[in-house]
């Protein structure tokens with residue numbers, strides 16, 4: 001397989017943030033990457049990671065998922081992924097997971113990690129994965145900048161291409177066409193990466209507001225201190241860091257559309273503040289008593305089942321009522337298989353100019369593999385897979401090996417690539433993880449006695 005670089009100019013050394021709370025792991029990574037010419041910064045905790053990303057621009061980050069001693073759930077790492085995305089959505093994040101915790105890795109990819117590396121890692125594989133993601137992110141950042149500039153010059157938002165030829169999407173398209181011209185608040189639900197933001201952009205572009213701004217904000221990731229100032233703006237001197245007046249997202253979107261993403265993660269106090277503005281159509285910037293009127297159509301999105309949240313009291317019913325005049329639910333990609341190849345071809349067409357404009361097709365093995373994959377990361381995962389394949393392929397057809405699909409296949413995990421011992425270790429580790437490290441339960445799950453299970457754990461160096 002040949003690697004092609006999308007650019008002929010000599011690339012600048014890549015800046016990479018590596019993070020792990022185990023000093024020996026961090027040192028091993030530092031040594032490996034340093035000799036390869038990477039510029040490195042090290043972090044040992046989630047707080048250090050976030051501070052580093054706030055302070056510098058990186059080409060990639062490579063992080064471990066577990067930080068609290070005795071914690072192997074990976075939750076700190078998963079929460080961290082959302083926070084990193086809120087700081088810099090274009091930054092490629094690679095996660096490191098313990099061998100056998102494929103589920104954790106799949107979860108991480110679902111939440112936005114670009115790829116995962118299993119510990120103990122294979123040096124060559126780690127370097128290839130890292131370089132691929134750095135090349136991709138550089139290309140994406142370049143195009144994103146150009147597209148942003150063009151959009152500002154163009155003014156009116158263009159209808160984004162919404163690939164939706166499947167039976168499952170037909171009724172949704174009909175609803176979208178009907179509600180686009182109205183000012184109805186639309187709540188778009190669906191798993192991560194199903195296309196909620198594209199649908200929001202499409203609704204905006206098809207509305208009478210298309211010539212006015214579309215402003216997207218990740219409402220669920222705004223901390224207590226920044227929520228109000230981000231959404232409603234502030235005046236100079238409102239708080240220590242308020243050196244100048246700042247206009248908030250509501251005012252930025254005046255006359256246009258405001259897209260509030262991840263609303264289920266909003267704490268109660270923020271929900272109350274948002275509700276007040278939605279009810280009155282008026283706001284004041286933090287530190288100012290002047291009321292300002294805004295004319296904004298609000299679209300919102302969540303991947304959480306909101307009905308359950310309101311039932312548990314975590315989300316206000318009156319706010320939900322304001323946000324979902326119409327609800328549009330996007331099915332996961334695995335439930336609209338007819339769209340998989342259409343989307344893959346759409347991404348090939350859309351992205352090939354970035355990789356030299358060559359006409360690239362999918363061969364039969366690649367098509368089959370795409371159809372069989374389970375797509376836990378939905379359309380976003382498919383988009384990444386196609387883009388990576390475009391970068392990696394040397395010829396005019398993408399083969400199954402260029403797709404580098406791992407885990408999540410509809411046919412189950414990648415047992416066909418494992419030795420019997422590897423498969424056994426994988427099953428033991430997986431049973432432990434699924435049973436929260438309860439050995440008796442895990443043993444029972446695999447039909448083994450406790451002592452037989454313990455013997456196997458010892459053989460594979462696994463600890464509960």
Ligand SMILES: Nc1ncnc2c1ncn2[C@@H]1O[C@H](COP(=O)(O)OP(=O)(O)OP(=O)(O)O)[C@@H](O)[C@H]1O
Pocket residue numbers: 161162163164190191192193194195196197198199261301303343346379380383
């Ligand atoms: N139907 C589609 N046609 C074309 N491109 C699509 C479609 N659905 C999704 N995409 C592309 O897939 C990527 C992910 O989509 P998007 O960001 O809209 O998903 P999302 O549901 O908002 O994700 P998240 O829940 O993680 O915020 C985007 O690059 C988008 O352009």
